[in-house]
Amino acid sequence: MTPDKPSSQNDATTHYISEMQDTLISIRDLRITFRQAGRQTRAVDGISLDIRRGETLALVGESGSGKSVTALALTRLLSTPPAHYDSGQILFEDRDVLSLPVRELRALRGSGIAYIFQEPGAALNPVFTIGFQIGEAVRLHQPHIRDVRSEIVRLLDLVGIQYPQMRIHDYPHQLSGGMQQRVMIAMALACRPQLLVADEPTTALDVTIQKQVIDLLRRLKDELNMTTLLITHNFGIVHGFADRVAVMLRGRIVESGPTSEVLQRPRHPYTRALIDCVPRLGKKLPRLITIDHENLDLAE
DSSP: OOOHHHHHHHHHHHHHHHHHHHEEEEEEEEEEEEEETTEEEEEEEEEEEEEETTOEEEEEOOTTSSHHHHHHHTTTOSOTTTEEEEEEEEEETTEEGGGOOHHHHHHHHHHTEEEEOSOHHHHSOTTSOHHHHHHHHHHHHOTTOSOHHHHHHHHHHHTTOSSHHHHTTOOGGGSOHHHHHHHHHHHHHHTOOSEEEEESTTTTSOHHHHHHHHHHHHHHHHHHTOEEEEEESOGGGTTTTOSEEEEEETTEEEEEEEHHHHHHSOOSHHHHHHHHTSOOTTOOOSSOOOOOGGGOOSOO
């Protein structure tokens, strides 16, 4: 009779290999410092993080915790100086982004990893039509597509822009904030990226439009099996959208796990504080809840 222990070890090894094969991007012991005018600020302090194919990972934390710096580092979009990559690796399909030559890095930006930023009005060029700007992304990253105009119309329709044949001639200022964000999503999808990074995609929008944008990203995730990294400070938009959550504080990951587990049984006091800050209908509070940073410990 075959002993149980070797079988268990084989199962664990198989599971580990399967997880490694499913990992799209792996961050290992990443440290990033900003140095300016004789001062140094450690923005990312030794984080390790995996994003698996087809999943949505939410990186949650307040402003200044290092979320956006981490996201921009994935394609080396941080200006150096003042930013300095002190140590670590960012492995995208087993290639270290931090050591890629410029040509490969340019190819990675867009077709490998694409971004949606929190200020679509600032990200869109005001002097070009939205059709021109989406078409530019198509021509650059999908040169095999002959009928670019049809592809632009298809993308606008995919993200829920009504009358896309007419809208391609509009300029950014002719669109609402929600529609501008939909255009930004269309531009990102034009590159057909393997990873979509949504950096606070609902910050500048009202609550109703926030829900529409999150519902759109959720639908696209299901339809396209899209891998997504959601950067947010708001636990309110994580539930029902993200598969896993990583909580960031002062440049470190203080807690991570499946979304339902983190929301229902948060271990770190900072995670509990962030969850308590989410407004709830029908719950009246004598005062706004704030986070007491002095009494927070980085250890879990």
